[in-house]
Amino acid sequence: MMRLTQYAQGGGCACKIPPGELEEVLAGLGALAPERAAGELLVGMETGDDAAVVRIENGAAVVSTVDFFTPVVDDPYDWGRIAAANALSDVYAMGGRPLIGVNLLCWPRDVLPYEIAREVLRGGAVVAAEAGCHVAGGHSVNDPEPKYGMAVTGIADPERLLRNDRGRAGQPLTLTKPLGLGVLNNRHKATGEVFEEAVEVMTRLNAETSRAAVEAGVRCATDVTGFGLLGHLYKMARASGVSAVIDVAAVPYLAGAREAVRDGYVPGGSRRNLEWVAPYADFGRAGEEARLLLADAQTSGGLLLAGEIPGAPVIGELVPKADGVLLLR
Incomplete structure (x- = not known):
């Protein structure tokens, strides 16, 4: 082939x-x-x-x-x-x-x-x-x-749109697909290894999670693609006039994603994402591996919601505007 x-x-x-x-x-x-x-x-x-x-x-x-x-x-x-x-x-x-x-x-x-x-x-x-x-x-x-x-x-429905500028302090942050697509795709490109879970995640439509969000009254959302979780969350927080706290331990990752980072399969786009958000972030005790995965450039990633829906993990919350727009805990 x-x-x-x-x-x-x-x-x-x-x-x-x-x-x-x-x-x-x-x-x-x-x-x-x-x-x-x-x-x-x-x-x-x-x-x-x-x-x-x-x-x-x-x-x-x-x-x-x-x-x-x-x-x-x-x-x-x-x-x-x-x-x-x-x-x-x-x-x-x-x-x-x-x-x-x-x-x-x-x-x-x-x-x-x-x-x-x-x-x-x-x-x-x-x-x-x-x-x-x-x-x-x-x-x-x-x-x-x-x-x-x-x-x-x-x-x-114009009255029930999901927008990236409707976030409010106190709202939980929900992520509907695991991260790590960028590093696994980069490993696939370099080695030919096939990651079936990554393909399943990328081909899975966000239809059900979008419908659930609208029905739950969520009004602030974005999808996580090329700018990574940190990049898209930064844009959401900036547009909404708030800051965001991420519970690093709560963020889900694909199997093999951490190993791909450790083995050096980090796309240039992911590194550029991290460089872009770094001036606006307080990384706390998050090491380089966690930072790169949070900034990893996703393809056909999940939805990031300011609100909760059943079955999707809460990974943080929006908080009143602080010195750092993105705060990792």
């Missing part, structure tokens, strides 16, 4: 532009308000939330997002499933339901056969069908690196 991960410099959400650099690019850029808009913009660029949301004439909210990345695993079918689940996750992170997705495919047509691309697209279609989401068309380009993902449109 051709090793897809060898055809890309990065892998999965670890190949994202570093958060600090991205914020520099976006600084001062504001979306121009259209004169005759077809709807009211509810969530835009201001807090770096997971998707854009527009309220339309009938009172419903339309959720719009896009996500694509280079291969995170060698199996093309699994890569397609992971990429689709990751793209759909942004709709779930806003408390919405996906309606339709369109494929985004970049392919080195003279290097990799189209039979592999077909498997990637098949994987994406299977996960979209599981989500009850139509897939209709898309866009493809010739590219030196293979990339795949989806642009997804969903619908939500």
Whole structure:
């Protein structure tokens, strides 16, 4: 089998532009308000939330997002499933339901056969069908690196949105998937070892946990992807005007994640995440291994909720604004 991960410099959400650099690019850029808009913009660029949301004439909210990345695993079918689940996750992170997705495919047509691309697209279609989401068309380009993902449109109740700026001091923090996807995917890329638990986690939709959060009255959430738990929690705390305390011992990890860190399989994206949040964090007694795992760049990770739902571990709480935005205990 051709090793897809060898055809890309990065892998999965670890190949994202570093958060600090991205914020520099976006600084001062504001979306121009259209004169005759077809709807009211509810969530835009201001807090770096997971998707854009527009309220339309009938009172419903339309959720719009896009996500694509280079291969995170060698199996093309699994890569397609992971990429689709990751793209759909942004709709779930806003408390919405996906309606339709369109494929985004970049392919080195003279290097990799189209039979592999077909498997990637098949994987994406299977996960979209599981989500009850139509897939209709898309866009493809010739590219030196293979990339795949989806642009997804969903619908939500505008009064029950999950947003990253609605956190309040005193709320518990819940994490719905274990960490360690970045280091395990990096080990897979380097050695070819397959981590079935990681694949299962990455292909698992956040649909049920999103629905449970909305029904439980949660109004603040984000999904944990390329900026790691610390990066996404920092954005949530900053947008909400609070600080966050993490109980390091309560955070769940995938089997083999700690060993992958100790053996040196830490993606560059994870190290950049840690560097970005370090000025705003009090790490307490957390050592380098714990810090790197908390900053690990996840692909198709879980939801981080300011609230509780059944079956998911509470890993900390939001507290009144302090000198450090992130406090590890």
